[in-house]
Amino acid sequence: MEKNKQVLLASRPNGWVQTSDFKIIESQIPEPDEGEFVVKNNWLSLDPYMRGRMVDGKSYAKPVEIGEVMAGGTVGKVIKSKNPEFTEGQYVVGRLGWQSFSKSNGEGVSKIDPTLVPIQNYLGVCGMPGATAWIGLLEICQPKPGETVLVSAATGAVGSVVAQLAKISGCRVVGIAGGPDKCNYAKEEIGYDACVDYKANKLLENLKLACPDGVDCSFENVGGEIMDTVMHVLNPFSRIALCGLISGYNETEPYGMKMIRSILINRIKMQGFIVTDRSDLYQKALRNLVHWVSIGKIKYRETITEGIENAPSAFIGMLKGKNLGKQLVKIQ
Amino acid sequence: MEKNKQVLLASRPNGWVQTSDFKIIESQIPEPDEGEFVVKNNWLSLDPYMRGRMVDGKSYAKPVEIGEVMAGGTVGKVIKSKNPEFTEGQYVVGRLGWQSFSKSNGEGVSKIDPTLVPIQNYLGVCGMPGATAWIGLLEICQPKPGETVLVSAATGAVGSVVAQLAKISGCRVVGIAGGPDKCNYAKEEIGYDACVDYKANKLLENLKLACPDGVDCSFENVGGEIMDTVMHVLNPFSRIALCGLISGYNETEPYGMKMIRSILINRIKMQGFIVTDRSDLYQKALRNLVHWVSIGKIKYRETITEGIENAPSAFIGMLKGKNLGKQLVKIQ
Numbered sequence: 001m002e003k004n005k006q007v008l009l010a011s012r013p014n015g016w017v018q019t020s021d022f023k024i025i026e027s028q029i030p031e032p033d034e035g036e037f038v039v040k041n042n043w044l045s046l047d048p049y050m051r052g053r054m055v056d057g058k059s060y061a062k063p064v065e066i067g068e069v070m071a072g073g074t075v076g077k078v079i080k081s082k083n084p085e086f087t088e089g090q091y092v093v094g095r096l097g098w099q100s101f102s103k104s105n106g107e108g109v110s111k112i113d114p115t116l117v118p119i120q121n122y123l124g125v126c127g128m129p130g131a132t133a134w135i136g137l138l139e140i141c142q143p144k145p146g147e148t149v150l151v152s153a154a155t156g157a158v159g160s161v162v163a164q165l166a167k168i169s170g171c172r173v174v175g176i177a178g179g180p181d182k183c184n185y186a187k188e189e190i191g192y193d194a195c196v197d198y199k200a201n202k203l204l205e206n207l208k209l210a211c212p213d214g215v216d217c218s219f220e221n222v223g224g225e226i227m228d229t230v231m232h233v234l235n236p237f238s239r240i241a242l243c244g245l246i247s248g249y250n251e252t253e254p255y256g257m258k259m260i261r262s263i264l265i266n267r268i269k270m271q272g273f274i275v276t277d278r279s280d281l282y283q284k285a286l287r288n289l290v291h292w293v294s295i296g297k298i299k300y301r302e303t304i305t306e307g308i309e310n311a312p313s314a315f316i317g318m319l320k321g322k323n324l325g326k327q328l329v330k331i332q
Numbered sequence: 333m334e335k336n337k338q339v340l341l342a343s344r345p346n347g348w349v350q351t352s353d354f355k356i357i358e359s360q361i362p363e364p365d366e367g368e369f370v371v372k373n374n375w376l377s378l379d380p381y382m383r384g385r386m387v388d389g390k391s392y393a394k395p396v397e398i399g400e401v402m403a404g405g406t407v408g409k410v411i412k413s414k415n416p417e418f419t420e421g422q423y424v425v426g427r428l429g430w431q432s433f434s435k436s437n438g439e440g441v442s443k444i445d446p447t448l449v450p451i452q453n454y455l456g457v458c459g460m461p462g463a464t465a466w467i468g469l470l471e472i473c474q475p476k477p478g479e480t481v482l483v484s485a486a487t488g489a490v491g492s493v494v495a496q497l498a499k500i501s502g503c504r505v506v507g508i509a510g511g512p513d514k515c516n517y518a519k520e521e522i523g524y525d526a527c528v529d530y531k532a533n534k535l536l537e538n539l540k541l542a543c544p545d546g547v548d549c550s551f552e553n554v555g556g557e558i559m560d561t562v563m564h565v566l567n568p569f570s571r572i573a574l575c576g577l578i579s580g581y582n583e584t585e586p587y588g589m590k591m592i593r594s595i596l597i598n599r600i601k602m603q604g605f606i607v608t609d610r611s612d613l614y615q616k617a618l619r620n621l622v623h624w625v626s627i628g629k630i631k632y633r634e635t636i637t638e639g640i641e642n643a644p645s646a647f648i649g650m651l652k653g654k655n656l657g658k659q660l661v662k663i664q
Contacts, residue, residue: 052597059597060568060597060598060599223592223593227592236392242592242595242596243596244596245592245593245596248593254590254591254592254593255588255590255592256587256588256589256590257588257589257590257592258586258587258588258589259586260555260559260574260577260586260587260589261555261577261580261586263574263602263603263604264574264575264576264577264604265384265391265392265604266392266604267392267603267604267605267606267609268603268604269601269602269603269604270595270601270602270603271595271599271600271601271602272595272596272597272598272599272600272601273599274599277599
């Protein structure tokens, strides 16, 4: 009989996440109670924010408890329902966790149209990462045509959408990525005007060359030394959308940011944001992104790992920057 | 015959400013050419930003050159004029430098009404520091009644006005100042609800006690370790008006800010600003402040040093926090 494969949090990581921080079990496929439905999950999204859910520190969301199913976004099909809003055969996106079957009362679950774009897009370019890019760039940075937009983690699920929205907005777009392969992909496929390899030497010199007019909008996914270096090329009245600090997620000591002075002397606005705070804009962003993707104006790439049991190693690979584009797990 | 006493920049400081970084000379009182006028300066303002003008690094204003008169705001009386806009006997405020007489073509000079408030107020509570407080608090922080506003350099020329505007806005106002005397002054005269002495131990614990509901607006004048500690008590969606980083002005190595993560997880907006960028609001702010001061609703205190030749030592004292309220030099 078919079982529900689940990935649980086994221990809280200290420093780099290990596969031993997870435990894979098989359990009964859940049965819906009144008002509930059961989803067979086809796709799981892997995202940097999940690293924050594994630890117990203060953050914007409560942590996953030891022994709980890891939190994560999924796309799947309703297979059994006692909820009139969600009928059998319907495709849905929701935060249903690292598991092959989930039970839900519908909270935080949305129906999706599988005919517009491939269903897994609702986890990436037309989902939370896409909306993050849209809100961070268009709402917080508010770039004007002709301005220079700099994107760290340039080829990631968020960064690659930021870049394409910035091009649509008439900007010069410069990426920061790790290694020549990612930089070539950034320029040749995503459409960056230039891309700086932070693993090569001379990040500051190369940023200055790539941004001859300085930087007006910085979409920051990385933090740490890279962000500190970017501070040197920011223009007066520039804006920083602080979306993530992935370089620090596996560090036990926080990096000390030296260039705070740049925020003062350049009158910079730096704003941290979380996409789920902007539910007022979320649906608008998604409709917009589905449109751009369906007409081929926004392109995307996926790194697909097969099998929910391989989610832990895929997640660790993503934290180390091994994926290109959106990291997905194909569950079934 | 009367001479023009002038304070020149003699050398660029490295670390703490020394009196030997200045040179005092006497020169002829200038004569106005067509379109110009001569001002007998009564008051000189001493402000932390002047430390930045003494060095050659990138900043928002060009540095004073070696051998030039130190830059600074003054209030004085027109004594000779070949400019129809500025007639003899008129009082003016302007950036006419560390000297007893100045020649001007009127650029950046404004007429003031000596009957509304004492003329030196146009250098402090009704001048640039007051407008800085007004714009940083009301435009950037936008506090709402019931919110908690935290002010570092609480008793300074800017901080003391921030506090009183925040009280008028219906906020709980907490200061950070150095030593029990300044803290008592903050509470008993300026009207802070609480004041934390950063020179005592346990800054974080004391901030938590003074801000039981956390902090919604942080008016940051100091930077460094104090700012890093404040990051721990900031609420979700709080705002930081980054006005100054006085703690670092005499350091040769910048402080490394560890709590950048707080900006992300609390979705904080941090914005650097310079009052002169907001000329659209400057006059509105000053009218507002003159009103509050003239009816006694905003109080102020001055530390007055007599004689332009004592400006260097007074300036160094101010950088070390020896003044209470606005630091002025009475020239004549």
